[in-house]
Amino acid sequence: MKVSIFTEEQTQTARYAKALSHPVRIYILELLSKQACCYSGDLSDELPIAKSTLSQHLKELKEAGLIQGEIEAPKIKYCLNKTAWHDARQLIETLFNKEIQTNDSCSTEK
Known part of the structure; x- marks a missing residue:
């Protein structure tokens, strides 16, 4: 039996990030976020x-759980x-709010 080194939060964050990794999917999410109810157009x-x-793209968003659909x-x-x-928002905010440990010898900033 192989033991995963990844937490459930890490796995879920990656699933959401993958779903958000294409501009078409971002566009779809933005379009749906502007709807008072479900979008039923084509x-x-x-x-x-x-x-x-x-x-x-819809399949990827649906598999990540970010959208839902019903056939009518x-x-x-x-x-x-x-x-x-x-x-997704909470997990991604948590990731980006983590304190970053820096080592000046590793910095690429000038």
Whole structure:
């Protein structure tokens, strides 16, 4: 049995970071964050990318838990998963709020 050296928080932070690692996904999240309710239009009308590419980006966001969707033929409704969004924000803020230990001999700043 292999023991993981990574905490659940580290694993989840990485999952969220991966989902946030593409400008199309950031655009989708920003679009959904501006909606009072679920977005039920065709997101491919909003983005100049192939539907198959859009599908992959939505899949990545959904697998990370940042969005949720439900099929109401012929459309799919997409919403931010507010619980996961809040969790992602806390985890990423925690990461960036950690004190950085510096060693002047390692610094690349001039």
